[in-house]
Amino acid sequence: MLSRLGLRAAPAALKSLAPSLSVGVLHASRPFHTGQHCLAPLPPLPEKGGQVRHGLIPEEFFQFLYPKTGVTGPYMLGTGLLFYLLSKEIYIVNHETIAGACTVGVLIYIVKKYGGDVAAFADRLNEEKVAKALAVKNDSINHLESIIEQEKKEQWRAEGRSYLFDAKRNNIAMLLETNYRERLLTVYNEVKKRLDYQIAVQQLTRRKEQDHMINWIEKNVAQSITAQQEKESIAKCISDLKMLSKSPQAAV
Amino acid sequence: MAGRRATLKAIDWMAFAERVPPNQRAMFNALKTRSDALSAKLTSLPEKPPAIDWVYYKTAVAKAGMVDEFEKKYSALKVPEPVDTQTDKITAQEQEAAKSAAEYVQASKSRIVQYEKQLEKFRTMIPFDQMTFEDLNEVFPETKLDKEKYPYWPHKPIEDL
Numbered sequence: 024m025l026s027r028l029g030l031r032a033a034p035a036a037l038k039s040l041a042p043s044l045s046v047g048v049l050h051a052s053r054p055f056h057t058g059q060h061c062l063a064p065l066p067p068l069p070e071k072g073g074q075v076r077h078g079l080i081p082e083e084f085f086q087f088l089y090p091k092t093g094v095t096g097p098y099m100l101g102t103g104l105l106f107y108l109l110s111k112e113i114y115i116v117n118h119e120t121i122a123g124a125c126t127v128g129v130l131i132y133i134v135k136k137y138g139g140d141v142a143a144f145a146d147r148l149n150e151e152k153v154a155k156a157l158a159v160k161n162d163s164i165n166h167l168e169s170i171i172e173q174e175k176k177e178q179w180r181a182e183g184r185s186y187l188f189d190a191k192r193n194n195i196a197m198l199l200e201t202n203y204r205e206r207l208l209t210v211y212n213e214v215k216k217r218l219d220y221q222i223a224v225q226q227l228t229r230r231k232e233q234d235h236m237i238n239w240i241e242k243n244v245a246q247s248i249t250a251q252q253e254k255e256s257i258a259k260c261i262s263d264l265k266m267l268s269k270s271p272q273a274a275v
Numbered sequence: 276m277a278g279r280r281a282t283l284k285a286i287d288w289m290a291f292a293e294r295v296p297p298n299q300r301a302m303f304n305a306l307k308t309r310s311d312a313l314s315a316k317l318t319s320l321p322e323k324p325p326a327i328d329w330v331y332y333k334t335a336v337a338k339a340g341m342v343d344e345f346e347k348k349y350s351a352l353k354v355p356e357p358v359d360t361q362t363d364k365i366t367a368q369e370q371e372a373a374k375s376a377a378e379y380v381q382a383s384k385s386r387i388v389q390y391e392k393q394l395e396k397f398r399t400m401i402p403f404d405q406m407t408f409e410d411l412n413e414v415f416p417e418t419k420l421d422k423e424k425y426p427y428w429p430h431k432p433i434e435d436l
Contacts, residue, residue, distance in 0.1 A: 179294070193310065210324070225337050
């Protein structure tokens with residue numbers, strides 16, 4: 024009974040299993056690659072694959088049968104199918120069955136134990152690649168931004184060129200002014216030097232004249248003093264001295 | 276005396292120093308020392324020479340008329356102002372500099388536009404983990420494998436792997 028149920032349900036299910044098994048079903052009226060090129064980036068691949076129950080049967084199968092047969096439907100279908108195959112000897116149990124069962128058991132054990140680690144390792148490899156690429160991209164972005172900053176700074180620097188020319192003009196003005204003042208000062212100094220020279224010359228001549236006159240007068244006076252006058256003047260000096268010497272003695 | 280004193284413009288040396296790029300600092304320092312030396316020399320000289328005391332000289336100098344002649348000539352003397360030959364050159368230099376600076380700014384702006392474009396490309400890029408190889412070749416053309424030159428995998432010389 025169950026096997027007949029499975030038998031009747033199988034083809035109907037198979038025919039309408041469009042979402043899962045549409046590979047072999049190709050309608051000629053559905054052409055491919057005729058639309059416009061979709062230039063938008065494709066949506067990213069989903070992170071996780073489709074949900075699968077017991078590692079083999081996709082979840083959509085269970086959802087598909089749920090409205091008609093409830094939760095136990097697919098299990099009944101599976102069990103019935105299995106018993107049908109075994110009882111009708113469509114599937115024969117022999118040595119290979121045992122070997123296959125052991126292999127499958129070992130494989131399932133290995134996958135359950137180490138699957139996570141292998142997946143993490145592979146993910147890490149991929150992440151490293153992506154991280155490297157991202158680092159390159161970030162470096163490029165930073166580099167470009169800093170270059171743009173520098174260019175703007177150089178532009179700002181170039182704006183300051185008026186300072187340079189103001190400084191140069193100032194220098195020129197200062198030079199001219201200094202030169203002019205120096206010239207004035209030179210004129211003044213020269214005129215003053217000449218006037219002072221005149222005065223100095225005058226004073227010098229006057230002094231020389233005085234000295235010469237004094238010398239000449241002295242010489243002439245000394246010449247004019249005859250010997251007789253000298254004797255007379257010495258005698259007079261002596262008599263004056265005697266007189267003078269007398270009066271102080273009286274006073275003391 | 277008019278037209279002589281081109282007033283000196285006050286220069287903000289600090290702001291000037293900020294704008295000097297580091298590779299021209301030596302020239303800037305030389306200019307500054309020169310300017311400082313000039314201004315020191317200028318302030319050390321008096322603006323007008325002291326006045327000559329003609330009365331004293333008139334009484335002192337014996338030669339008649341000499342002082343009067345000197346005085347007359349001195350007051351009539353006009354010291355020529357030094358001729359300014361360089362300001363025109365400076366103005367010409369300034370205009371040239373303005374032109375070259377404008378060109379430089381122009382070139383700089385176009386360079387900035389280029390950089391901005393590249394920056395935009397990087398910023399609007401789709402994240403790497405959502406790219407296909409075609410998208411990668413679009414964004415970074417250098418990653419495109421040359422299938423004509425190297426028709427067999429890995430499509431690039433073995434040394435580049």
